[in-house]
Amino acid sequence: xxxxxxxxxxxxxxxxxxxxxxxxxxxxxxxxxxxxxxxxxxxxxxxxxxxxxxxxxxxxxxxxxxxxxxxxxxxxxxxxxxxxxxxxxxxxxxxxxxxxxxxxxxxxxxxxxxxxxxxxxxxxxxxxxxxxxxxxxxxxxxxxxxxxxxxxxxxxxxxxxxxxxxxxxxxxxxxxxxxxxxxxxxxxxxxxxxxxxxxxxxxxxxxxxxxxxxxxxxxxxxxxxxxxxxxxxxxxxxxxxxx
Numbered sequence: 001x002x003x004x005x006x007x008x009x010x011x012x013x014x015x016x017x018x019x020x021x022x023x024x025x026x027x028x029x030x031x032x033x034x035x036x037x038x039x040x041x042x043x044x045x046x047x048x049x050x051x052x053x054x055x056x057x058x059x060x061x062x063x064x065x066x067x068x069x070x071x072x073x074x075x076x077x078x079x080x081x082x083x084x085x086x087x088x089x090x091x092x093x094x095x096x097x098x099x100x101x102x103x104x105x106x107x108x109x110x111x112x113x114x115x116x117x118x119x120x121x122x123x124x125x126x127x128x129x130x131x132x133x134x135x136x137x138x139x140x141x142x143x144x145x146x147x148x149x150x151x152x153x154x155x156x157x158x159x160x161x162x163x164x165x166x167x168x169x170x171x172x173x174x175x176x177x178x179x180x181x182x183x184x185x186x187x188x189x190x191x192x193x194x195x196x197x198x199x200x201x202x203x204x205x206x207x208x209x210x211x212x213x214x215x216x217x218x219x220x221x222x223x224x225x226x227x228x229x230x231x232x233x234x235x236x237x238x239x240x241x242x243x
Contacts, residue, residue: 028138
């Protein structure tokens with residue numbers, strides 16, 4: 001018996017029934033909500049054992065929602081789950097070790113997860129000619145994920161080469177660059193604000209910062225072009241239908 005080849009529409013369908021429900025409801029909204037919760041609440045849960053637990057919990061919501069967001073294909077799920085394991089390990093067990101004793105995989109795991117999720121969701125946003133609410137949620141999520149990706153890259157660089165960044169000691173008396181310091185610096189760079197209280201020192205750190213400063217406006221420009229192109233295509237299709 002010959003097997004009928006799948007059409008592009010059939011091959012892109014979710015591989016499990018619950019993914020079909022996800023596809024209908026919007027896969028990117030939970031990710032966007034988890035990212036928003038993280039950015040809004042992290043300044044209030046920085047100190048103390050209970051605060052560390054809450055911080056780990058908030059960061060854990062991101063990989064769970066990220067796996068959910070890329071669940072349209074089987075291999076996406078497999079890769080996302082594999083990358084999410086070291087991500088969760090970093091935020092739940094990384095605090096047990098001092099910064100100097102942490103293995104590199106505790107940083108490279110989250111970096112790989114953020115990178116994979118960002119690229120996968122961005123390709124979803126650019127795919128097709130129509131713009132849905134889910135794609136808009138995904139576009140905003142990608143912008144935030146870019147900031148988190150570079151935050152992890154900065155943390156990895158500072159771990160490998162201490163002294164790559166300088167922070168004003170009056171604002172940071174302990175002179176220890178924390179995860180939240182890198183989060184602040186990343187989004188200040190992504191939005192090209194640059195307050196100057198934290199700066200890259202080494203050539204590698206400056207190169208990363210320049211790359212993020214370029215990607216921020218470039219992403220917005222690509223997204224606007226994508227929205228305008230979809231609007232024009234939709235208008236052309238409507239006029240041809242009326243004709």
